[in-house]
Amino acid sequence: MPKLMPVAVTNIAANIADRPAYMTFVIANQKYSTARKRTPFILKALSEGAAAHGRVTITTNRVSLADEYGHVFQTLAPLPDVITAVQLGLMRSKTREIGPRRQTKARYTLTVALVTPRATYRCLNTELSVLPALLTWVHDYHLTLVDPLGLANSSFDLPHLTNAQFETLTRDTPYFAWCQTIGSQLN
Incomplete structure (x- = not known):
């Protein structure tokens, strides 16, 4: 049975400190996201892209976090006393492919925690x-990197990661387990 991973699927601004949220990253005007503008019902039923996506915009002098509507709810200076650590991790979950055979495939998700004295995003x-x-951004701003999997020095082509490579990276760590992301209702 997969490990359940509650994620914030709505109201990202209020919930991101308690639950991880899917976020599009924009670094040096380059957008990194698999978010859809509109998710068809069938894909929501298959748990593919059902969660809302916020945005993390990294510029030369600030890090802005915005909710699923584009409203900025937190702005941070990229300084070591403001962002005390950037923690990296990797998880895998199963997604179903559309088709008559209902095949499943692994989906790999990078986890990035921005740790501040007041909250962890x-x-x-x-x-x-x-x-x-x-x-590059972490290095340029001399931020503390916490990377238990060694992703920064990995020789694997992460965008084309295979299951065997994932298992090599994560063996004997909490990241090894299969995860299932589920929406969480927070009051």
């Missing part, structure tokens, strides 16, 4: 090609 992104740009 946990972001999820399925566009693994964001990692090099994110690592």
Whole structure:
């Protein structure tokens, strides 16, 4: 049975400190996201893209977090005393492909936690090609990187990660388990 991973599917601004949320990353005007503008009902039923996506915009002097409607709810300076750590992780979940055989495939999701003295903002992104740009930003601003899987130094082509490579990276860690993202209702 997969490990259940509650995620904020709505009201990202109020819930991101308690539950991770899918976030589009924009770094140096490059957008990293697999979010759909509108998700057809059949894909929601298959748990593919049903969650709302917020946005993390990283510019030269600020990090802005916006909710699913584009309203900025937090702005941070990219300084080591403001963002005390950037934590990376990787999880996998199963998605069903549309078709007569109902095949499943693995979906890999990068977890990025922006740790501040007041809150931790946990972001999820399925566009693994964001990692090099994110690592460059962390390095350029001398932020503390917490990378228990060694993603920063991995020789694997993360956007084309295979299940065997994922298992090599995550063996004997909490990231090894299959996850199922579920919407969470928070009061």
